[in-house]
Amino acid sequence: xxxxxxxxxxxxxxxxxxxxxxxxxxxxxxxxxxxxxxxxxxxxxxxxxxxxxxxxxxxxxxxxxxxxxxxxxxxxxxxxxxxxxxxxxxxxxxxxxxxxxxxxxxxxxxxxxxxxxxxxxxxxxxxxxxxxxxxxxxxxxxxxxxxxxxxxxxxxxxxxxxxxxxxxxxxxxxxxxxxxxxxxxxxxxxxxxxxxxxxxxxxxxxxxxxxxxxxxxxxxxxxxxxxxxxxxxxxxxxxxxxxxxxxxxxxxxxxxxxxxxxxxxxxxxxxxxxxxxxxxxxxxxxxxxxxxxxxxxxxxxxxxxxxxxxxxxxxxxxxxxxxxxxxxxxxxxxxxxxxxxxxxxxxxxxxxxxxxxxxxxxxxxxxxxxxxxxxxxxxxxxxxxxxxxxxxxxxxxxxxxxxxxxxxxxxxxxxxxxxxxxxxxxxxxxxxxxxxxxxxxxxxxxxxxxxxxxxxxxxxxxxxxxxxxxxx
Numbered sequence: 202x203x204x205x206x207x208x209x210x211x212x213x214x215x216x217x218x219x220x221x222x223x224x225x226x227x228x229x230x231x232x233x234x235x236x237x238x239x240x241x242x243x244x245x246x247x248x249x250x251x252x253x254x255x256x257x258x259x260x261x262x263x264x265x266x267x268x269x270x271x272x273x274x275x276x277x278x279x280x281x282x283x284x285x286x287x288x289x290x291x292x293x294x295x296x297x298x299x300x301x302x303x304x305x306x307x308x309x310x311x312x313x314x315x316x317x318x319x320x321x322x323x324x325x326x327x328x329x330x331x332x333x334x335x336x337x338x339x340x341x342x343x344x345x346x347x348x349x350x351x352x353x354x355x356x357x358x359x360x361x362x363x364x365x366x367x368x369x370x371x372x373x374x375x376x377x378x379x380x381x382x383x384x385x386x387x388x389x390x391x392x393x394x395x396x397x398x399x400x401x402x403x404x405x406x407x408x409x410x411x412x413x414x415x416x417x418x419x420x421x422x423x424x425x426x427x428x429x430x431x432x433x434x435x436x437x438x439x440x441x442x443x444x445x446x447x448x449x450x451x452x453x454x455x456x457x458x459x460x461x462x463x464x465x466x467x468x469x470x471x472x473x474x475x476x477x478x479x480x481x482x483x484x485x486x487x488x489x490x491x492x493x494x495x496x497x498x499x500x501x502x503x504x505x506x507x508x509x510x511x512x513x514x515x516x517x518x519x520x521x522x523x524x525x526x527x528x529x530x531x532x533x534x535x536x537x538x539x540x541x542x543x544x545x546x547x548x549x550x551x552x553x554x555x556x557x558x559x560x561x562x563x564x565x566x567x568x569x570x571x572x573x574x575x576x577x578x579x580x581x582x583x584x585x586x587x588x589x590x591x592x593x594x595x596x597x598x599x600x601x602x603x604x605x606x607x608x609x610x611x612x613x614x615x616x617x618x619x620x621x622x623x624x625x626x627x628x629x630x631x632x633x634x635x636x637x638x639x640x641x642x643x644x645x646x647x648x649x650x651x652x653x654x655x656x657x658x659x660x661x662x663x664x665x666x667x668x669x670x671x672x673x
Contacts (some may be wrong), residue, residue: 213270214312220256220270227272244317264310319354362665364424374603381583381628392610396445407526516558583628
């Protein structure tokens with residue numbers, strides 16, 4: 202099933218492949234692979250095939266569908282009409298939404314087939330794929346390793362070749378972290394480019410309503426072109442999301458690599474404070490140099506002077522959380538929170554802490570705005586370490602790079618930068634100026650051409666390619 206979304210859609214539109222055949226190939230790949238990986242937590246095969254038949258009928262009528270017959274995975278924090286959406290929490294174990302999130306509705310309108318829901322951490326609190334409802338998601342490169350998170354299942358499904366792309370959500374790196382650890386591409390657009398509703402805009406569902414000032418929805422994909430294709434479908438304003446912003450023509454268009462010539466690119470290996478695994482640091486620095494040289498850009502080592510922002514970030518997450526609603530709901534159902542969410546709910550936050558965090562965010566945004574007047578792009582490692590064993594304690598300070606772009610709302614992507622000496626994927630983060638999404642995508646595409654990662658796929662993905670439905 203490892204063909205690109207654009208290729209699948211082209212074949213379905215030309216009637217060389219039916220949407221039913223495409224959907225069946227994805228279901229077969231999932232059946233063959235997912236018992237070991239646990240990327241998916243909910244699949245309804247009958248509904249999948251009904252969706253596919255409806256797409257085939259639309260094609261027969263002559264509808265132009267940019268995602269015709271493309272099977273997509275949807276993170277279990279994103280609402281899907283009629284398909285169980287648990288938010289990875291026992292509190293919503295039997296929740297069947299009555300509407301789609303706006304991004305899912307747009308995918309369906311474009312001809313995509315929602316193949317199933319993918320695993321995450323509870324309400325997205327934590328960069329892992331572990332919760333109390335479902336089996337822990339495992340890394341397709343090595344099933345004893347973590348995928349990162351919280352869009353864990355989507356990253357694993359794409360890396361394993363079960364689907365060409367899927368939707369994740371990103372409040373502090375939850376698209377980019379699993380993209381890095383699973384060896385795929387992932388991007389969150391500028392804040393407001395992709396609307397959210399109901400999602401974190403709906404106050405009626407404690408937990409699901411969290412992350413409002415930080416959250417983004419975006420794709421994880423095997424290739425950059427599919428990132429751009431997905432964003433072009435799901436982007437654009439809606440009256441349901443007061444934070445959504447209009448799209449100018451070409452907002453997600455990929456420009457030729459020569460348009461990057463002469464850019465000033467900053468490379469920060471530590472953001473001035475992070476401790477980075479040697480293999481990760483070496484791969485990212487080498488990749489940044491090779492990229493800048495190939496496109497004719499100027500690469501300068503520079504740290505934006507923002508420092509470690511994790512305390513302000515944690516306070517903002519708590520501020521965005523319906524703490525009272527979650528406590529009452531958990532008490533009514535006898536549920537006990539653990540991990541990051543448990544610690545957040547156990548702490549007695551003060552108004553002064555929240556005010557300090559808001560002021561700190563304003564300062565960070567101002568510093569980054571000034572920094573980006575000097576540079577067109579900022580490159581960093583996506584994570585401070587590669588995938589670690591599932592049974593090991595979560596490494597301290599291993600995600601220091603990603604939350605920065607959530608605090609500022611800048612566009613940010615992760616692209617594969619190679620493998621460590623023992624075969625674990627490494628991600629390079631590319632951050633652009635405010636609303637410069639097209640330039641970030643163009644940089645990602647140029648990087649992909651210079652340092653192609655298509656050949657760097659886990660063995661399990663090659664097996665799934667053999668199950669693909671495209672005609673030879």
